[in-house]
Amino acid sequence: MKTTLAILSLLLTTAAPLPANAADDSVDVALVFAADVSGSMTNAELHTQRDGFVAAFRNPALQDAIQSGVHRKIAVAYVEWAGAREQWLVTPWTIISDQSTAGAFADRLAAAQMAHGSQTSMSAGLLFAASQFEHLKVQADRMAIDVSGDGANNAGPPIGIVRDIVLSRGITINGLPLGATPDATSDSEYAHMFEPPEVDLEDYFNGCVVGGVNSFALPVTGPAELFTAIQRKLALEIAGLPAQVIPASYYLPDAPPTKCEANW
Secondary structure, eight states: OHHHHHHHHHHHTSOOOOOOSSGGGEESOEEEEEEEOOTTSOHHHHHHHHHHHHHHHHSTHHHHHHHTSSSSOEEEEEEEEOSTTOEEEEEEEEEEOSHHHHHHHHHHHHHSOOOOOSSOOHHHHHHHHHHGGGGOOSEESOEEEEEEESSOBOSSSOHHHHHHHHHHTTEEEEEEEBOOOTTTOOOGGGGGGSOOTTOOHHHHIIIIIOBSTTOOBOOBOSGGGHHHHHHHHHHHHHHTOOOSSOOGGGSOTTSOOOOOBOOO
């Protein structure tokens, strides 16, 4: 109960984005990327994940998605997370409006030091990501957290409670499950992408992590798919469109419950 109250206190005191005085102060979406850097991620996986986001922002196709919005601007921030006390702000809020600003963001992200933590506290990572909206100085039509991860929550507060609190703030949570299949992964560098048999990572994200308006999870089953998945997610998030997957909010009430806290 004390843990729950502490979480509530943290998020309920988080300020909403500042109101805009003119159209120039508005963005179509404010998006926090929350990247998993827990101990289960190998060095190869860490670099592949970071490189995927960098490449996505350097891709001219990103401008097509941005220009499709009402304000033709988005705000982005990038954080990394691992254990319950291991979260890092890698790049603060940045307005992306053209190829120049997107490229500058990609350059800063590529040059930033990469963290590597221990346990997997996706819940603490989500709390940290949600707290970044306190520092947003523009009005956002939509707010979203894009969380990637290769395992279930095994430290920090319960993921289900955290998810519900984040959603209550009007923040959508989308997911990028970093899983693998025997056919998709033969490189030993990516051996740790295999999940324990009791966890289906796509089901886990849909049942325990994602939520909100048009929320979705796009599973990645191998390193070669990561850039494509990130690019597709960015386009969907900027446009505010649902992916062709079943979001958590559409699950039937009598669906079998998903085990959300890992004990291994």
